[in-house]
Amino acid sequence: MISVGIIGSGNVAQxxxxxxxxxxxxxxxxxxxxEQSHLTHLLHIDKITSDYKALKEVDLYIIAVSDHAISEVxxxxxxxxxxxxxxxxxVAITELNPKNRQAVFYPLQTFSKNKEVDFNSIxxxxxxxxxxxxxxxxxxxxxxxxxxFNITSNQRKSLHISAVFVCNFVNHLYKIGNDICNEHQxxxxxxxxxxxxxxxxxxxxxxxxxxxxxxxxxxxxTINAHLAMLTDENQREIYKLLTKSIIDNxxxx
Amino acid sequence: MISVGIIGSGNVAQxxxxxxxxxxxxxxxxxxxxEQSHLTHLLHIDKITSDYKALKEVDLYIIAVSDHAISEVxxxxxxxxxxxxxxxxxVAITELNPKNRQAVFYPLQTFSKNKEVDFNSIxxxxxxxxxxxxxxxxxxxxxxxxxxFNITSNQRKSLHISAVFVCNFVNHLYKIGNDICNEHQxxxxxxxxxxxxxxxxxxxxxxxxxxxxxxxxxxxxTINAHLAMLTDENQREIYKLLTKSIIDNxxxx
Numbered sequence: 001m002i003s004v005g006i007i008g009s010g011n012v013a014q015x016x017x018x019x020x021x022x023x024x025x026x027x028x029x030x031x032x033x034x035e036q037s038h039l040t041h042l043l044h045i046d047k048i049t050s051d052y053k054a055l056k057e058v059d060l061y062i063i064a065v066s067d068h069a070i071s072e073v074x075x076x077x078x079x080x081x082x083x084x085x086x087x088x089x090x091v092a093i094t095e096l097n098p099k100n101r102q103a104v105f106y107p108l109q110t111f112s113k114n115k116e117v118d119f120n121s122i123x124x125x126x127x128x129x130x131x132x133x134x135x136x137x138x139x140x141x142x143x144x145x146x147x148x149f150n151i152t153s154n155q156r157k158s159l160h161i162s163a164v165f166v167c168n169f170v171n172h173l174y175k176i177g178n179d180i181c182n183e184h185q186x187x188x189x190x191x192x193x194x195x196x197x198x199x200x201x202x203x204x205x206x207x208x209x210x211x212x213x214x215x216x217x218x219x220x221x222t223i224n225a226h227l228a229m230l231t232d233e234n235q236r237e238i239y240k241l242l243t244k245s246i247i248d249n250x251x252x253x
Numbered sequence: 254m255i256s257v258g259i260i261g262s263g264n265v266a267q268x269x270x271x272x273x274x275x276x277x278x279x280x281x282x283x284x285x286x287x288e289q290s291h292l293t294h295l296l297h298i299d300k301i302t303s304d305y306k307a308l309k310e311v312d313l314y315i316i317a318v319s320d321h322a323i324s325e326v327x328x329x330x331x332x333x334x335x336x337x338x339x340x341x342x343x344v345a346i347t348e349l350n351p352k353n354r355q356a357v358f359y360p361l362q363t364f365s366k367n368k369e370v371d372f373n374s375i376x377x378x379x380x381x382x383x384x385x386x387x388x389x390x391x392x393x394x395x396x397x398x399x400x401x402f403n404i405t406s407n408q409r410k411s412l413h414i415s416a417v418f419v420c421n422f423v424n425h426l427y428k429i430g431n432d433i434c435n436e437h438q439x440x441x442x443x444x445x446x447x448x449x450x451x452x453x454x455x456x457x458x459x460x461x462x463x464x465x466x467x468x469x470x471x472x473x474x475t476i477n478a479h480l481a482m483l484t485d486e487n488q489r490e491i492y493k494l495l496t497k498s499i500i501d502n503x504x505x506x
């Protein structure tokens with residue numbers, strides 16, 4: 001059994017707690033949250049503290065807090081030479097206080113409060129400052145996921161940027177599609193199969209092979225008709241920039 | 254049995270032919286293609302013609318050709334008062350020659366040559382210039398799909414624009430994510446679960462509820478770190494514009 005403590009009570013912390021509670025190899029000893037009440041639906045109150053002095057000794061502390069708070073939280077851990085990992089895609093491993101052994105435990109997924117996730121298919125990207133900590137971190141990762149990767153800080157940063165494009169920005173395009181549907185009293189549900197197919201297709205074809213649409217065909221008649229119909233200036237700007245980018249990319253192929 | 258003829262040999266025409274061949278209610282009488290060889294893997298050569306004069310009389314002609322060719326193709330049909338539908342999301346129903354009864358049969362999906370699709374879950378959007386043709390068009394649509402919608406020309410155009418955002422532009426963002434991964438020797442496959450989850454999430458939560466990421470949190474530290482790491486000017490422009498759009502939207506909520 002590997003003993004684990006979680007620091008934090010946001011989306012990532014809560015999803016990790018749920019996953020570890022189901023993992024027989026893991027003893028989730030304690031969670032630390034400023035507001036204990038945020039976690040009482042998941043853990044018995046005895047296992048939640050808001051006081052760093054009450055933090056118990058465990059094999060691995062996972063800091064799942066906002067990026068800007070990671071460094072300070074790591075200063076508060078009242079131990080030395082313990083294994084401490086943060087869960088951020090963009091924060092350097094060296095932001096963690098070096099009095100403990102630094103590590104990263106980055107689950108690459110989008111977590112929302114009201115949507116359960118199947119942790120087993122979530123890639124977990126690991127990094128340790130000491131090579132000898134690699135194995136225990138892998139054990140913890142494999143206890144909740146079948147997809148575990150050792151990657152460098154630089155690779156993790158690039159993954160995080162990619163994730164912004166393929167998740168955060170993609171969701172924003174869904175939002176614009178939804179807005180346009182609402183404006184014309186068309187149910188957004190008509191687009192669900194297209195959204196699913198577009199996501200599935202890019203796992204079987206390269207994004208270049210999968211590209212379709214007026215910009216790909218350089219179909220200026222349709223592009224101009226769309227621009228004539230779009231009245232929202234922000235939507236028009238995004239339409240123009242992404243269309244130009246697809247056309248320019250087509251010239252390179 | 255409803256007899257159907259298809260004009261065209263591109264992605265949409267081929268996927269429609271495959272679907273109609275499996276539909277017991279439909280008699281696919283003939284397909285017309287400039288190059289008969291494009292369809293011989295799907296249909297017996299006797300059922301393919303390249304000559305409009307050889308076109309047989311059927312209950313419904315479906316014109317599945319490029320948008321700009323629809324009008325001309327409809328002129329070539331050597332009959333009158335027949336039901337003729339095009340399959341485009343953006344072309345007006347009135348582009349079809351009015352010597353025949355005009356209709357639209359628009360399957361809202363992204364079709365690629367090397368990727369099979371399950372037609373049954375593809376929404377088909379219908380429009381007819383004569384109300385009395387509505388029923389036969391619905392019968393044909395329901396013979397291959399369980400999702401059939403009667404929508405107006407204007408609604409169809411708005412759907413087509415939405416589809417550009419949630420499919421064509423989304424795929425282009427996948428491409429950028431893929432490029433960034435390649436640049437840093439990270440397998441794009443690590444992002445597949447995130448892509449799937451992002452698409453699934455928007456079917457259970459509204460896009461506003463589903464939005465996550467640095468722009469949503471107005472996390473300028475991470476945004477600036479990402480911009481510092483992105484060297485491609487086009488990627489930077491897209492990053493900036495979509496980040497700004499998400500931040501501006503957050504202010505409205």
